[in-house]
Amino acid sequence: xxxxxxxxxxxxxxxxxxxxxxxxxxxxxxxxxxxxxxxxxxxxxxxxxxxxxxxxxxxxxxxxxxxxxxxxxxxxxxxxxxxxxxxxxxxxxxxxxxxxxxxxxxxxxxxxxxxxxxxxxxxxxxxxxxxxxxxxxxxxxxxxxxxxxxxxxxxxxxxxxxxxxxxxxxxxxxxxxxxxxxxxxxxxxxxxxxxxxxxxxxxxxxxxxxxxxxxxxxxxxxxxxxxxxxxxxxxxxxxxxxxxxxxxxxxxxxxxxxxxx
Numbered sequence: 001x002x003x004x005x006x007x008x009x010x011x012x013x014x015x016x017x018x019x020x021x022x023x024x025x026x027x028x029x030x031x032x033x034x035x036x037x038x039x040x041x042x043x044x045x046x047x048x049x050x051x052x053x054x055x056x057x058x059x060x061x062x063x064x065x066x067x068x069x070x071x072x073x074x075x076x077x078x079x080x081x082x083x084x085x086x087x088x089x090x091x092x093x094x095x096x097x098x099x100x101x102x103x104x105x106x107x108x109x110x111x112x113x114x115x116x117x118x119x120x121x122x123x124x125x126x127x128x129x130x131x132x133x134x135x136x137x138x139x140x141x142x143x144x145x146x147x148x149x150x151x152x153x154x155x156x157x158x159x160x161x162x163x164x165x166x167x168x169x170x171x172x173x174x175x176x177x178x179x180x181x182x183x184x185x186x187x188x189x190x191x192x193x194x195x196x197x198x199x200x201x202x203x204x205x206x207x208x209x210x211x212x213x214x215x216x217x218x219x220x221x222x223x224x225x226x227x228x229x230x231x232x233x234x235x236x237x238x239x240x241x242x243x244x245x246x247x248x249x250x251x252x253x254x255x256x257x258x259x260x261x
Contacts, residue, residue, distance in 0.1 A: 010117040010149040013079050016125040018052075020258050022132050023146065023155040023181070027168030029137040031160045032189035034062045035231060037134040039245035040156070041089050043252045046244060049129040049259075052082060055093035056116050056146055057136045064095040068238025073097055079124040086241040092123050113145035120150055130255060139175045147179040153258060154184040156222065156251050161191060161208040173217050184254040185222035186214050187247075193227045201226075222250035 012018065024037040037053060045051045055063040064070070067085040073096040074081055080097070082090040094115065125131065133150065136142045146152070157172050159165050169186065176183050188210045192201040204227060214221045225247040234240045 009151070010120045013121055013124055015078055016123070016128070018125055018128045018131045020130045020255070021150055021152050022130060022184075022255060022258075023135050023152045024132060024158060025135040025143065025155050025172050025176070026137045026158045027139070027170075027172040029060070031137075031158050032225070033057075033137065033158045034066065034134050035235060035240075036156070036158045036187055036189060036225070036248065036251075037132050038063060038066055038235075038240050039225075039231075039243065039248045040251055040255065041130075041132045042087060042241065042243055043245065043248055044130050044132075044255060045087050045089050047252070047256075050127060051088075052090035052092070052125050052128050052131045054116075054119050054123075054131055054133045055091065055095075056119070056133050056142065058094050058115055058142065060136070061093040061095045062235075063091055063134055064093045065238060066235040066240040067091060068241075069093075069096065071096075075122075075124075079122045081124055086239075089241070090125060090128070092119050113142055113149075116142060116145055117149050129259065139171055143175065144179075147175070147181060152181050154182045154254075156184050156254075157186045158189055159186060159210065160189050161203065161205045161210065165209065166213050169213055170217070173219070183217075183219050185220040185251065186210060187223045187225065187251055188221065189225045190227050191224035220250070220254075222254060223247045 024033055026033040041051045041053050053063055055061045069083050073083055082092040155176050159169050173183055190205055193204050210221055231243055234243050
């Protein structure tokens with residue numbers, strides 16, 4: 001069984017002071033994990049907290065594009081300075097250090113894991129209340145590196161109402177348990193579509209079973225996000241800093257409780 005080991009812990013950059021580190025995870029790709037991570041960051045920033053996003057999805061980084069960040073990050077002898085979004089969120093991602101943002105990341109697992117650790121040790125985050133980590137999907141090498149190296153205080157699991165969801169959520173939950181990281185709760189994305197004509201909720205991906213799954217794992221459902229053209233359009237246009245997603249309010253409250261002690 002994998003578990004926390006102090007010898008794997010990465011040392012925070014000397015010019016960083018971060019109060020809470022939160023992971024946003026999913027058992028598989030394509031469930032809108034990055035959108036949820038960005039929604040949480042936006043909501044916390046709107047409440048006056050100092051927030052950063054560490055994009056640990058090294059081979060599939062989407063956070064910079066969502067916020068319209070295209071220039072490379074710069075640094076000096078002290079470290080790398082994360083660019084700021086229009087709403088004041090600090091962001092670090094592989095797309096911000098590559099020669100071109102459309103260049104593929106063709107690196108082996110140990111190299112990718114090393115980059116994730118460098119985003120902790122070499123990036124000057126400054127004073128942050130919350131650092132949201134957009135984790136890579138699944139339960140492989142890179143998520144393991146993040147769990148072992150960074151002081152994650154809790155995770156939010158993102159899923160969608162599709163077949164095998166129970167197995168996928170349970171895998172993510174059990175990995176967090178093995179690493180002794182608390183699961184704050186689950187957010188279901190693509191939960192339903194609201195008919196623009198009649199207002200009826202349509203279960204595009206099938207009926208949700210998230211409530212019974214969460215009950216079986218004894219963790220709360222923190223939100224159910226409908227399929228919303230506004231959010232996907234903002235992400236595509238690089239204007240996600242303008243999005244305030246009320247469907248993540250339950251997760252915001254869970255994060256605020258960490259700050260309240």
